[in-house]
Amino acid sequence: MWNNLVLKLILLVGLINFINGDSAPRVVCYYDSRSSLKDGLGKVLPTDLLPGLSQCTHLVYGYAGIKANDFKLSPLISNEELDVNNGLYKQVTSLKTQYPSLKVLLSVGGDADETFEKYLALLESSTGRIAFTNSVNVVLKQFGFDGLDLAFQFPKNKPKKVRSTLGSVWHSFKKTIGAAGKPVDENAETHKDQFTSLVVELKNSFRIDNYELAVTILPNVNITWYFDTASLKNYVDYINIAAFDIYTPVRNPKEADYVAPTLSITDRNVDDNVDYASTYFVANGLPGNKIVIGLPTYGRAWSIEKDATITGSPPIATNGPAPQAVQTRTPGLYSYPEICNMLLNDQNKNLKGELAPLRKIVDSTKRYGLYAFRLPDDNGNHGVWVGYEDPDSAGNKAAFVKGKGLGGVSIFDLSTEDIRGSCTGGQTKFPILQKVKEKLK
Template sequence: MKLFAFVSVAVVLLAIGQTDALGGSPHVLCYYDGGSYIREGLSKLTLNDLEPALQFCTHLIYGYAGINPTSHKLVSNNEKLELDLGSSLLRQVTSLKKKKPDLKVLLSVGGDKDVVDPENNKYLTLLESSNARIPFINSAHSLVKTYGFDGLDLGWQFPKNKPKKVHGGIGKFWKGFKKIFTGDHIVDEKSEEHKEEFVALVRELKNAFRPDGYLLGLSVLPNVNSSLFFDVPALINNLDYVNLHAYDFQTPERNNEVADFPAPINELNERNPESNVNFQVNYWINNHAPTSKINVGIPTYGRAWKITKDSGLTGLPPVAEADGVAPAGLQTQIPGFLSWPEVCAKLPNPANQHLKGADGPLRKVGDPTKRFGSYAYRSADDSGENGVWVGYEDPDTAALKAAFVKTRGLGGVAIVDLSFDDFRGACTGGEKYPILRAIKYKL
């Protein structure tokens, strides 16, 4: 009888370990882009700068690896980085577990960081050949094992949806008339085949990882249509988690004429009903994904447009007559992109309150509805210059998304990424990683 009781307890404990592969709920999966290690200036994030974040992270996802288009093997995208360090950054990242033994560290492949020929997408050609999948899986297993990772994150670079524009009555009529002759834009003519082949890849990867207990996760990248490429019921049992990167629905690169919220929680009036966190989460739940495996991706940055005199004075989105990407921030140097500390420095503060022109402060507009996000703007001046509109994530909006995750009973949050949070504490009197902290405390 005692033996039976002991075996029963062991079976229950084993089952708990298998169903709760991420080590308890809620989880905070933190992305660390190794490319930030070799940036110049204040946006350079070293491992010493990274360490204070680890107290809040249950998982660290290091990226990004890529795919060799000839051999189909998983390779580092940061060869220059590895050489410059003189020793492998991969080993240094996984060695962080010595300081936080319960931290799980995964390697991410793709993540929109790998260079892909749109006419010959190596991520799709790999799926189409079972012979090509074998070297990919073997190399992935080898990299994970050799460098001491706990698993692999698949940020598979499927083709993106085209941005959908909001049409008025006449616009809708013309669009419908035009479709008779042109048809809808086809993202991928072989999407059904690729969907089945991706299921095969995930199944084969999980089978290779299972003897060593390695984790396997999926990152659904921004603007990748889940219904086209992911057979959720067939995938989900072979995945330990799914990170829904539900942001960047609107960016100046995707639509340079209209500035709008890049990452709303809920559907916006007269917008694409799919372009919000709630829709993306519901799609996976409605297709039988357990809520405990779903994590909501939260960015740590904003998207910025130039606006003109014709854009109006209120800043209320959607802002028409935008003029493409806004100038790059001083730290990240990416046009149309501002990290949270770069946004924070542009909001009204004692250092900029008397400045004018391109250095003048932006006007911040919060979100009393707690549904869409914050934005800030500076109207164009009399000469039509210096107009900027930015929709962004800050500690308050990130906390609202964490509250959404908690209310819906989801697995947790994926923060993308640590290098764009205020890891130096410039805007918070020295308190580092304010967005990450806000997420963790709300969960």
């Protein structure tokens, strides 16, 4: 009798949380803990997130990894993360004292943990999956997390070239007959089944504590290969599609193009957009309110050649990543505040060379996305092309999500947002996050 009562209470709590969780769109805010190790403007600590957290339904701490020898959950920065009093894990979950309704999840993988091979090895080992599941539960309980974000590191699709419609059809046919080169994962079908088993095992182990389980699909992972929607839909709280980085200067050093289009673009691969991914999952049985669309708070930047088109309209020939900026300190990667301060303004309008302003091109169709560029000088130097999101474009994407009845938007991530309000003279902090929240209401 007592066991039956406990079971009924668990089911009742689960039902209440299900109803509450689906009553309003999710705003899932990622925090990349590697930013805590940086210096200067790039350094972002958990307490720096506080002004933005009122806009978030979820805060996701990234990233943990897995050990190759025993498949147990492992911190990626250092063991200091696991200090039960003041480690980063504890600092992040302690933010719930100021925002009690905030769900704080721990993310595993996220392209932060070495290579994908050990993740496939985990799937292939039934004992490894058990060890991983047990270790996850220990960490969630010990540090007060509300669940797990499984940002599993599958092999990536091979980099794509911009193709015409006819070229896309021919390429798809070649893939079907095996003429487009060796597949990135010859055992994808087996790995799909094993991933389903892992998700089921995790969720079943979470039920007693009512932990949430999210699955994040990382950029350039084939959604048709690894995700059995019909089998997953009852075991995930939501699936988060990181619908960006379709082109990056590392994957595509010779050609820049829209990095996160909302809708399909003429003469492009038909699956390289937000609409395709969300439509695929709905068509395969996943409820729309379990689909969350991810957008970046950073831009991907290329160095462009002297003979680049004067309009900057992509696709555009490039020379690899653009030089690094002062905050992100990574070639080809600019935070939103770095980009907004590079746009034409009163302070830079007369500057030349590497300090000359970028020209912003707005997408009035709300289809393709936003970009900004600076043509090379007479010597062929200092040309930059960057695809990115700003508050308006992010708001357009949130409106698209709401219009399709999807489950919300995820922000990748708060550490590259304008947390100090530098784009507005200190008047507005977290402007992308705020616009997303406003459009989802």
